[in-house]
Amino acid sequence: MSKYSSAVLVFLAITMSMCGKPQATSSLDSAAADKKNKNRNLLYFDATANFKRFSFQDSIRYYLVKSKDAGVTDVVVDVKPISGEVLYPSKIAPVMNEWAGFTKTEKFDLLTAFIQEAHQLGMTVHASTNIFVAGHNHFNRGPVYADPAKKNWQSLNYTPQGMTPITQIKTKYSAMVNPALPEVQQYELSILKELVTRYPKLDGVILDRVRYDGLESDFSQASRQAFEKHLGRPVAKFPADIYTYSKDEKPVRVPGPLFKQWVEWRAKVIYDFVYQARTELKKINPKLIFGDYTGSWYPTYYEVGVNWASKEYDPSATYDWATPTYKNYGYAEALDLYTTGSYYFEVEKKEAKNINVTTVNRTEAGQGKGTEDWYTVEGSAEMAMKITKGKVPVYAGVYVDQYKGHSEQFVKALKMCRAKSDGAMVFDIVHVINEGWWKELKRGLTE
Template identity: 25%
Template sequence: MTIIETRGVWLTTTGSKVFKSRERIAEAMHFLAQTGFNVVFPVVWTKALTLYPSKVMQQTFGVEIDPLFVGRDPLAEAIAEAHQVGLKVIPWFEYGFASSYNLNGGMLLEKKPEWAARDRDGNLVNKNGFEWLNSLDPQVQNFMLNLVLEVVKNYDVDGIQGDDRLPALPSEGGYDQLTVKRYQQQFRKNPPRNSQDKQWLQWRANILTDFLARLYQQVKAVNPNLLVSMAPNIHDWALKEYLQDSPKWLEQKIVDTIHPQIYRRDFLSYKSIIDQLVKKQFAVMSPRLAPGILMKLGNYSISPEYLMQAIEYNRDRGISGEVFFFYEGLRDNNNALAKVLQNNAYTKTASFPSLSDLSNVAVSNSKPSSNWLGLLKFWRNISY
């Protein structure tokens, strides 16, 4: 019987040399396939630059590609090398609606100052060092949508992925003139000064949900077999802080697979989130879910024991897959964690779930508490 699991990893430009050359990309893809992975999520939009020659960026901002990669197309290289060894490729739009990191908006807002997200005092929205585009602005949304569509139309990808910045906006935002006017026209009053007022939160979150629905529909119009993958933070913290209403995304069926960032640094904390999930009986539709697991960040590296505990607990609870942040964690200490996976949880080959696999699961598990309803109930009740 064929094993169907999501075995994924994020590929970054930060703290990694994978994209330095095609040879490095080829070596990484071969290494991942040998280790037992079946899908990669290479970053294609980061630091307000693309990792492929972009007409959208050239026409809008005059910068075709990240200057580090002029004369190359790292996305095309990654797709070719990954597909050659049987890996699926789902480009990851990591930066989402962020404009810069500690650069006061950077190039994007220097050229398009009207695209800035504003807080209640009129300041550029800055949260945890990131400055933001106004993701509630239709022009900004169209820009992001055009970036995504450019990739799915021009490259042989297997899907696309958003994360905790796509679609998203810090809840401090939404006080720009355009959004305020839109709110006033609908409610005949100004938005609340309290940025986390429940009604004000939901109204802005609904705008982002509508954007995701449009993105989903237009991606599927290009190719109905493409997967729309999302890696949001945990509800309902993500709703209160970044206007990400993942229960509504699931209710409206505008995501195909979801990878909540369960970035806990010890197994018991990770287990507690998974336990909440299982209580809501979501695991019966496990191919749609592959939690994000923090493998490496700064000086932190997951221990081999925690790594195996997390995977074993996922499988014990019927969750068929995970995605690791990020690739370089596999290569530390002479590939120690990769060897743990290859010799244990990933010894047997597994197929990445296709849309038909996901649809079959949804049909065969049709009890009211399962499938989308089960995930919806889980998401509405889990706490950060």
């Protein structure tokens, strides 16, 4: 989600129809959707940024009490960061017991502690899991580094310099894997199922990084074969039929004849996984809140292979990268909760005129450098509500560190999230702690 990287549900019936694609219909009219899923305020607890702090059980309760007092209703505990390790006793994924030179010594189950302490305070607990990533490139750490059997899972990126494994691109901190590989999907599903089975009192799961690394991934032979199967015919020139690079000093992508079909296929890969994950997890715990996080920059989010809109929204009417059938792979209907990163310093749409594209902090996947009003908290939240069509509660989110030195803008952003969506999401508690912004957090979430 960043560089650091309730309980009544709207039941969705999953069926196999319409060209064999899984579709979802709600058993309730969307206007009568569960109101308890609205007016939430979610606070993230990042795994690595807070590893030492939450290796002590009394620290967990201390910060949960402070969060509750500040108006937080839901805590999101990051239990599977981008390193591909987990913060609970897994029999499938490697367990993180050490980070940044600190080794956990207290013998307690972190997620159990969060669930018990938060429930005593009347708070809801979601576990956040990073899906299609299995390594931290800045530390050469994670399954794609440590496990020879998983080395070939990593994304193969088509760059101006040629085909490059992502572990060799150290400007990227996330060692993303190829979502189209069946073995990758089954591995990630097995971890999710283990998590939900192990913690029956867990209220929800929020998926993160259910996406491709970017437009340049994945160009492995496995992806080519899967794409050809989707098309029903061979691709004569790969990857040139998808795109090429110009010969300029600063090469730019030049779309090929199959570019739009490639964009649609990638969205289908993610769509299919989201529905499968929902189905599998609901079998284990029908009351589980099935959630997802993505960035809010929908007009460029196709670059990471994700269509988080409702099927009722047709982007091809507005954007030239979308086919008329791209809308079939919108997965808003699959979700019980959706939170989006309205990660902009500018809060009101009228502030868009002040955007300086040479200085803005936009380093998230697929995030562009534009000055449209959806590059503001207000504009992005409005867009998210518009294109999800009321199919799922939406929580616009802020990245606290973007407001460093500007506490009033932080408060203003939180209030805007609540005004323009169903509540607010705050990433991350570490920044609130570092800035000492507990009073500001409370103002933003309660006033």
